[in-house]
Amino acid sequence: xxxxxxxxxxxxxxxxxxxxxxxxxxxxxxxxxxxxxxxxxxxxxxxxxxxxxxxxxxxxxxxxxxxxxxxxxxxxxxxxxxxxxxxxxxxxxxxxxxxxxxxxxxxxxxxxxxxxxxxxxxxxxxxxxxxxxxxxxxxxxxxxxxxxxxxxxxxxxxxxxxxxxxxxxxxxxxxxxxxxxxxxxxxxxxxxxxxxxxxxxxxxxxxxxxxxxxxxxxxxxxxxxxxxxxxxxxxxxxxxxxxxxxxxxxxxxxxxxxxxxxxxxxxxxxxxxxxxxxxxxxxxxxxxxxxxxxxxxxxxxxxxxxxxxxxxxxxxxxxxxxxxxxxxxxxxxxxxxxxxxxxxxxxxxxxxxxxxxxxxxxxxxxxxxxxxxxxxxxxxxxxxxxxxxxxxxxxxxxxxxxxxxxxxxxxxxxxxxxxxxxxxxxxxxxxxxxxxxxxxxxxxxxxxxxxxxxxxxxxxxxxxxxxxxxxxxxxxxxxxxxxxxxxxxxxxxxxxxxxxxxxxxxxxxxxxxxxxxxxxxxxxxxxxxxxxxxxxxxxxxxxxxxxxxxxxxxxxxxxxxxxxxxxxxxxxxxxxxxxxx
Numbered sequence: 317x318x319x320x321x322x323x324x325x326x327x328x329x330x331x332x333x334x335x336x337x338x339x340x341x342x343x344x345x346x347x348x349x350x351x352x353x354x355x356x357x358x359x360x361x362x363x364x365x366x367x368x369x370x371x372x373x374x375x376x377x378x379x380x381x382x383x384x385x386x387x388x389x390x391x392x393x394x395x396x397x398x399x400x401x402x403x404x405x406x407x408x409x410x411x412x413x414x415x416x417x418x419x420x421x422x423x424x425x426x427x428x429x430x431x432x433x434x435x436x437x438x439x440x441x442x443x444x445x446x447x448x449x450x451x452x453x454x455x456x457x458x459x460x461x462x463x464x465x466x467x468x469x470x471x472x473x474x475x476x477x478x479x480x481x482x483x484x485x486x487x488x489x490x491x492x493x494x495x496x497x498x499x500x501x502x503x504x505x506x507x508x509x510x511x512x513x514x515x516x517x518x519x520x521x522x523x524x525x526x527x528x529x530x531x532x533x534x535x536x537x538x539x540x541x542x543x544x545x546x547x548x549x550x551x552x553x554x555x556x557x558x559x560x561x562x563x564x565x566x567x568x569x570x571x572x573x574x575x576x577x578x579x580x581x582x583x584x585x586x587x588x589x590x591x592x593x594x595x596x597x598x599x600x601x602x603x604x605x606x607x608x609x610x611x612x613x614x615x616x617x618x619x620x621x622x623x624x625x626x627x628x629x630x631x632x633x634x635x636x637x638x639x640x641x642x643x644x645x646x647x648x649x650x651x652x653x654x655x656x657x658x659x660x661x662x663x664x665x666x667x668x669x670x671x672x673x674x675x676x677x678x679x680x681x682x683x684x685x686x687x688x689x690x691x692x693x694x695x696x697x698x699x700x701x702x703x704x705x706x707x708x709x710x711x712x713x714x715x716x717x718x719x720x721x722x723x724x725x726x727x728x729x730x731x732x733x734x735x736x737x738x739x740x741x742x743x744x745x746x747x748x749x750x751x752x753x754x755x756x757x758x759x760x761x762x763x764x765x766x767x768x769x770x771x772x773x774x775x776x777x778x779x780x781x782x783x784x785x786x787x788x789x790x791x792x793x794x795x796x797x798x799x800x801x802x803x804x805x806x807x808x809x810x811x812x813x814x815x816x817x818x819x820x821x822x823x824x825x826x827x828x829x830x831x832x833x834x835x836x837x838x839x840x841x842x843x844x845x846x847x848x849x850x851x852x853x854x855x856x857x858x859x860x861x862x863x864x865x866x867x868x869x870x871x872x873x874x875x876x877x878x879x880x881x882x883x884x885x886x887x888x889x890x891x892x893x894x895x896x897x
Contacts, residue, residue, distance in 0.1 A: 321356040322508035329373035336365035337694025341587040346709040360461040361506040363621025387421035398502030399429040400561035402639040403632040411543025429554030431484025437649035440573035458506035458612035464662045471661035478657035485517035486653040503620025523622035558640035561617035566609045579605045586614040670706035679718040692716035737827040745777045795819035
């Protein structure tokens with residue numbers, strides 16, 4: 317996580333959807349362990365990844381803490397507010413916005429459009445001087461970075477004039493002194509890069525959401541404020557420069573200032589459109605002047621990545637046009653300081669050297685036919701994706717077709733290794749996949765069908781397992797698992813386990829032929845019953861014999877006891893021999 321660059325990723329939130337890769341016009345995303353991170357040296361801060369991230373894992377650096385420290389400092393802080401504010405804070409009076417910013421601690425508020433007017437005047441002078449060839453505007457820092465890095469051969473065509481923001485910072489310092497602090501407020505992430513690169517002119521750049529956060533935390537509601545007499549834009553309100561946030565606005569202001577009718581004006585918005593328009597273009601006729609207004613955001617700054625463009629684009633443009641006041645005649649626009657700037661080429665690193673064929677082979681692309689160029693990984697072609705893998709910016713797991721083939725191979729291996737029959741069917745009970753053991757359960761004809769068409773995809777399950785079809789239909793309708801043990805079909809017994817894969821759509825089944833198992837079980841049970849019967853008979857015989865012996869013993873003992881009793885009685889009846897009569 318790199319918080320120093322204007323765009324960063326919250327890794328814990330990133331869910332490896334690769335949507336940012338698909339939408340990034342320069343593929344400045346590195347994917348590692350399924351998490352996508354921005355590569356600062358390749359990024360142009362267009363904010364597309366921030367806009368499209370479904371889980372908000374891509375975030376814009378929050379500079380509100382630094383802003384509060386600046387506002388607490390003794391040096392006066394002036395706000396340079398982008399002309400798109402009229403679309404962002406719709407129906408808000410300028411005085412109320414200025415009052416809100418002053419309550420936050422700003423010494424004054426000025427429109428960045430004043431700098432735009434300086435840039436337009438400077439460009440009009442250059443065009444009037446007869447400069448020919450291709451001229452590219454320097455107004456949008458993101459578009460300028462895109463040309464410098466990815467169309468480096470066209471970098472010399474970028475006009476050597478600072479952006480409207482840099483020109484405005486120069487104007488504010490010329491007016492209020494170099495000891496002031498300047499904070500930009502607008503819809504652009506690229507302005508944060510400008511602040512990082514030119515701290516001598518611009519101290520900080522905030523986005524509209526950051527301004528709203530500061531107002532919310534300070535409990536300031538601009539709509540409820542009452543402006544004071546001095547709540548006005550400094551040093552003056554902007555005029556034609558207020559058209560800059562819509563496509564063609566810059567060209568309108570240059571035409572207004574310039575008297576050169578031989579210049580061709582063109583407007584290109586969106587980095588993809590820039591790439592398409594300049595593709596293969598190396599030179600322009602030296603005697604023909606073509607000025608191209610470049611804006612990174614389609615439609616202009618009113619559609620910036622940090623703006624609430626939730627209304628129709630036409631209405632956003634109309635708000636800007638209604639606010640921009642065109643003077644009756646061209647005016648001289650100057651500031652004592654220089655607004656010149658240089659934009660040398662800074663070409664992005666060339667592709668990493670490596671074995672492209674080996675990289676393609678690692679994702680199962682062994683022939684040209686395997687290269688689907690489906691864009692699922694986020695790259696236009698499989699070869700671009702392979703090149704990104706070589707550069708360490710992509711992983712094989714990003715290739716959807718490769719993952720599908722791997723999953724299919726694993727599933728097939730599992731199906732083949734399972735000893736029981738396995739079948740997967742759709743809602744119409746046509747087979748999606750099955751293994752050979754399933755075919756073996758239902759006769760040689762089914763096996764022949766399987767050998768001719770492995771998996772039996774599309775076969776009608778009703779014809780193969782008519783005895784079970786009611787259970788399949790019931791499980792599909794209920795979405796519940798079904799288990800049947802020792803299900804008898806003819807002379808065979810089956811164990812059947814039905815399970816729902818997608819309720820109402822896909823069902824699977826595992827089938828066992830337990831006929832032989834049940835027969836062996838019956839045989840064992842029969843033998844066990846015989847053994848038990850013999851044991852019972854033996855026990856009964858033993859018991860009978862024991863009973864007979866007990867009876868004989870009892871008779872014998874009774875006889876002995878009776879005899880003993882008789883002898884005792886005789887002895888007691890006879891008198892002793894020596895006894896007297």
